[in-house]
Amino acid sequence: DTADYYGLAGVLKSTKTMDTYTKVAKWHENELPSAALTAMRAEYESQLAAKKRAVDEFVAQADKQVRDKLAADGTEKPPEKLETLYPDATKTELTKLREAFATLEKNPPDYPAAMGVAEDKVIDLAVHVRGNPLKLGDVIPRRAPPVLRGPQVPRFSETASGRLELAQWLTDPQHPLTARVFVNRVWRWHFGNGLVRTTDNFGLLGERPSHPELLDWLARRFVADGWSLKSLHRLILNSNAYQQGSSQSSEMVARDPENRLVGRASVRRLEAEEVRDSLLAVSGQVDRAFGGSLLAVKNRGYLFDHTSIDKTDYNSRRRSLYLPVIRNHVFDLFQLLDFPDPAVPTGDRATTTVAPQALLMLNSDFVMQAADELAARLFAEPNDDDQRLTRLYGLTYGREPTDDERAANRTFLAKIEQSLVTSEPDVDKRRRQAWSVMCHVTLAANEFIYVR
Secondary structure (H helix, E strand, O other), X not given: OHHHHXXXXXXXXXXXXXXXXXXXXXXXXXXXXXXXXXXXXXHHHHHHHHHHHHHHHHHHHHHHHHHHHHHHHOXXXXXXXXXXXXXXXXXXXXXXXXXXXXXXXXXOOOOOOOOOOEEOOOOOOEEXXXXXXXXXXXXXXXXXXXXXXXXXXXXXXXXXXXXXXXXXXXXXXXXXXXXXXXHHHHHHXXXXXXXXXXXXXXXXXXXXXXXXXXXXXXXXXXXXXXXOHHHHHHHHHOOOOOOOOOOOOHHXXXXXXXXXXXXXXXXXXXXXXXXXXXXXXXXXXXXXXXXXXXXXXXXXXXXXXXXXXXXXXXXOOEOHHHOOOOOOOOOHHHHHOOOOOOOOOOOOOOOOOOHHHHHHHHXXXXXXXXXXXXXXXXXXXXXXXXXXXXXXXXXXXXXXXXXXXXXXXXXXXXXXXXXOOOOOOOHHHHHHHHHHHHHHHHHHOHHHHEXX
């Protein structure tokens, strides 16, 4: 409904966001003091004061020495700047102290920060007839969409944007949509499809839920658990539905070809971040540290635009959660694996199977490095080839190799080793290189990037 749109738009129009500013600067920032922030700032200011005091005390001592020497020499009127008479060693030491102070002063610690909004001039928007801002219709008061109001009708303040009332309305336990939409998305993350398959559309034009009672029960449980995402994950992952295999009979396929009844696990490809993190994990490279940023650019710093080069470093071993997402220049590996457009909200990611993805797994330096590290991990353990093969399959596929796979892999290793005889005379190095190739083949196979 057009009126509903402008009723919500009025709340946003009455809110000051980053887009409101023609220039982003420090005076647009607001501090929310906390004990941790206060302690961090006090520590920094203490260090800064100590370095400033060290400079002042050094200058005072050096000045005294110069004055004493001038008095001893009978000089009646010393120069205004005694520093010009310092010995070279004193000048060098003073320069070091001043540089240390200047460096600390220019590089304060990165205090915790988050993007936020603020209250702006309160305004109710007029309908733009056919979207034309020059042709205005009725003024629509700020409000929640009537069809979604439920028993509690939110009353918007006349002196504030209405963001608080909107947030309270959205998180009301009686709200008909919030918990259901959230639960449906979590279900989609784990099963590949939501209970309502049109993840972004819960309206009349969207699909009806395949299990409406289950969706309602999960939503009520989610709210009762204090909106705990961890509890919701635990509940779903411990369910029989999630722990099913993907094997299927012809009768099952005939009855439910799209697996809408969740009678089996649906085969799905890992998403871009999962592929990268899995490569790091099985090769033993993953850095599980929490927090921080991989962007070298500090707050209010210039990143890059279409006229300059993106110098963002993606070679970190941190989990993909911490990789920068540059809207106009997505990480190449992610682009090939269907990473969504960061400029728009995406409830359902596309999943394509195209040749460049296979070429990526075969030719990417990142994948080849992971294969080398995985081979080194296998050789770091005191095993024979048969045990290494068991370990390799356990790490990459979560199972043991079959007898046929063992035989085929032994033959493959022997052929690779034989092909390296002329280029690598060292037997041990040749064997490790052969295992690196074996690991690369294992990582590039479909079984590694598909969940069954």
